[in-house]
Amino acid sequence: MKCFFPFKEKRKSKKEVSQSATELRNKSNPSNPALDRATKSSSSLPSPKSIPELYKEREHNLRVFSFQELREATNGFSRSLKLGEGGFGRVYKAAIRPSDGGTGSPIWVAIKKLNPHSLQGHKQWLAEVQFLGVVNHPNLVKLLGALPALPWMTRLKIMLGAAQGLAYLHKGLEVQVIYRDFKSSNVLLDEEFRPKLSDFGLAREGPTGDRSHVSTSVVGTYGYAAPEYIKTGHLSISSDLWSFGVVLYEILTGRRVLDKNRPISEQKLLYWVRQFPADSKRFSMVIDPLLRDQYSLTAAQNVAKLADSCLNNNSKDRPTMSQVVEVLEQALRDSQGSTNSFKRSFEVSTSKLVKRKPK
Incomplete structure (x- = not known):
């Protein structure tokens, strides 16, 4: 959420405040070295903005996902759907239903789940969100949305x-x-x-x-x-x-x-x-x-x-x-x-x- 409050996960029952879904353009090769380099080289970008600022600027383009949606999409964050793991945390492959609730084809996405013990994960996530908010190309992943703040x-x-x-x-x-x-x-x-x-x-x-x-x-x-x-x-x-x-x-x-x-x-x-x-x-x-x-x-x-x-x-x-x-x-x-x-x-x-x- 993060919430964003920094609440720690207990096995599979923990709600993560900082979770995001990014569109998976190439299912056979979920890893994107170009994006990894862009994210890690965040020093060349402006300083990461706060979560409220990011939401304020991009909320009209972002879809808000509930934790239940993301958990169901990943079958309870199943290891069988795990694509990889990095400084932020684990990445899972999932299919998300259309936002309009229609019967169209599901969208294949990568769901990133914060590792509560990561010292740099939150900062890297902010940098990635900021970067993806200004780029738009068919060969780059697209940010779809994130969890809302706790009411x-x-x-x-x-x-x-x-x-x-x-x-x-x-x-x-x-x-x-x-x-x-x-x-x-x-x-x-x-x-x-x-x-x-x-x-x-x-x-x-x-x-x-x-x-x-x-x-x-x-x-x-x-x-x-x-x-x-x-x-x-x-x-x-x-x-x-x-x-x-x-x-x-x-x-x-x-x-x-x-x-x-x-x-x-x-x-x-x-x-x-x-x-x-x-x-x-x-x-x-x-x-x-x-x-x-x-x-x-x-x-x-x-x-x-x-x-x-x-x-x-x-x-x-x-x-x-x-x-x-x-x-x-x-x-x-x-x-x-x-x-x-x-x-x-x-x-x-x-x-x-x-x-x-x-x-």
């Missing part, structure tokens, strides 16, 4: 489900468990986009008795670890709250915690969002452009405020995961009310338009 309600449900999982670790067991490595790539999604926390290799039993923390070596992922943990090695459940705040902003903005492909002032997500406080008129600038206006501004502001409280430098002033769950549940209710209100307003305006007599 607002789905994002909220992912946030809530992840919070409920962490709340269970913090309070639902006989011993307190600190996840210690909460990040977007450790949140897996099943077929219904329900979040599943994974990779518990760094999980640690929390403090007992009167102790407020445990002392341990600093491990984890850059950009997600709490500052007091990095500085002192003191680990507590509040450390998970900091990490959760980072992921909240990733989901709100559609950006990564660190993105060196962006201008210097925008590379570090937490520094960039500080310019657009939740109560300011400029706050909407941080919202993922792919959401357009299909979200509740009030709910988004409350989620941003929640993220800010999780990112409090004083760990004692951060909320508990149970409190986070309550705020997200309210944000979900607010969003549902906003959606229903929008539908009613649209139906009323449409009704008036239909009943209006011609002059």
Whole structure:
């Protein structure tokens, strides 16, 4: 989607945010060295643009594919349909039905599926999309479309489900468990986009008795670890709250915690969002452009405020995961009310338009 959120795949059930379909002109020779060279030599092209910019410029020419369509076309991303594998990930051969739903011949395509462990895959994909957007030749592959961004309600449900999982670790067991490595790539999604926390290799039993923390070596992922943990090695459940705040902003903005492909002032997500406080008129600038206006501004502001409280430098002033769950549940209710209100307003305006007599 990528989403684009950077969610990691768990076998075959993971939804990839960054997937694209390109027309396969020559089925007997799916590899195209000329295109490979053009993609790898992206330094000769302008710097890759962001996903929102690419969609904005080319959405009228691109077809939006659902994950289900791509999964069915590849028979569940079957190895028997695998054409090859590169820096981006695996490429599958598939037949896509005509976009108009007609009975015409299917279009043979190559579906590229991002490898979540690829360090250069996302950047290369952006470069390839940009390149294919300006070329048109019968001997070059043609970009057909890509997966859409996750809608607002789905994002909220992912946030809530992840919070409920962490709340269970913090309070639902006989011993307190600190996840210690909460990040977007450790949140897996099943077929219904329900979040599943994974990779518990760094999980640690929390403090007992009167102790407020445990002392341990600093491990984890850059950009997600709490500052007091990095500085002192003191680990507590509040450390998970900091990490959760980072992921909240990733989901709100559609950006990564660190993105060196962006201008210097925008590379570090937490520094960039500080310019657009939740109560300011400029706050909407941080919202993922792919959401357009299909979200509740009030709910988004409350989620941003929640993220800010999780990112409090004083760990004692951060909320508990149970409190986070309550705020997200309210944000979900607010969003549902906003959606229903929008539908009613649209139906009323449409009704008036239909009943209006011609002059």
